[in-house]
Amino acid sequence: MEWTEYFAPLMRGAWVTIQLTVWSTIFGAILSFAAGIGKASTNSFARWISVVYIEIFRGTSLLVQLFWLFFALPVAGQAIGVDLRMSPVVAGVLALSLNIGAYGAEVVRGAIQSVAHDQYEAAKALNFTPRQALWRVALPQAIPEMMPTFGNLAVQNLKDTALVSLITLQDLAFRAEQLRNFTQDSTTIFTIVLFMYFGMALVLTAIMKLLERSVGRWKTARV
Numbered sequence: 001m002e003w004t005e006y007f008a009p010l011m012r013g014a015w016v017t018i019q020l021t022v023w024s025t026i027f028g029a030i031l032s033f034a035a036g037i038g039k040a041s042t043n044s045f046a047r048w049i050s051v052v053y054i055e056i057f058r059g060t061s062l063l064v065q066l067f068w069l070f071f072a073l074p075v076a077g078q079a080i081g082v083d084l085r086m087s088p089v090v091a092g093v094l095a096l097s098l099n100i101g102a103y104g105a106e107v108v109r110g111a112i113q114s115v116a117h118d119q120y121e122a123a124k125a126l127n128f129t130p131r132q133a134l135w136r137v138a139l140p141q142a143i144p145e146m147m148p149t150f151g152n153l154a155v156q157n158l159k160d161t162a163l164v165s166l167i168t169l170q171d172l173a174f175r176a177e178q179l180r181n182f183t184q185d186s187t188t189i190f191t192i193v194l195f196m197y198f199g200m201a202l203v204l205t206a207i208m209k210l211l212e213r214s215v216g217r218w219k220t221a222r223v
Contacts (some may be wrong), residue, residue, distance in 0.1 A: 006179055006189055013175030014196055020161045020171060021088075021204070024096035025154050031101025032150075036108025037134070050105065057102035065162055066095040092164035100157045107149045111142035132192045144215045151208035155201050162197075172196060 040048030057065065070091040077084030086094070111116035115138045123133035176193045180186050 006092065006192060009175045009179060010172060010189075010192060012169060013172035013198070015163050016170055017158070017172040018200065020092055020096065020164060020169075021154075021158045021200075024093050024100060024161075025157055027093065027097035028100035028104060028153075028157065029150070032099060033103025035074050035105035036099060036112065039105060039109045040112045042130075053098075054102045058106075059096050062095065062099045062160055063166070065099060066091065066163055066167060069095050088167045088169035089163065091167060092161070092169050095180070096157060096160060096164075099160070100153055104150060104153055107153070108148050111145045112138050113143065115141050143209050146210070147212040147215055151212065152203060154204055154208055158201055159197065160202055204218070 035050040037052055038046040039054065041047050041050075070086070070088065073082075075086040112134075119137050119141065120133055123137045128136065161171055162173035165171055165177065168174070172193060176189050179189050183189070
């Protein structure tokens, strides 16, 4: 088998990896804002829920979380008569989203709490409600501060997608292992895969930089 023939199956795996990265990053961002705002909230119930979620998913291995969702959760569901089985794609996206969401939540919380206290005082003087102060004062100033760290988390999320190959999802890492078992050409295959991940990471970094600049201009315009 010629090394050029490796590209077709690897590209199919790369497309799965790209989809996983995009969806889990989007859902992870939503969870980040929900949990980050919840942890910074004065509502004790919202804060407690957010803290539990963040500590569990930051304090445990992504691999274990993935296996628990795909293998253990359906068994637990059978014990109570509920079908909790999910496809490898759903389990992979869910595990990645929950994991990156927990790390992103701390970024959101820290950025919100770094907004100067006098900004909140000014909002209060203008008779803003706490919700209006959050959405109109705190978040517009906090989001630009979050973007560099969110860019790093997105790239880390891309690399973490390789773990989904362990639940039979045919991503780039899974396709590479299939080819290696068939051809025994480990050096060529994994060198190609190495550069494919590097290329995807460069593209993702460029996209996040563009978003960061866009948000930065928005902040400047508001100021």
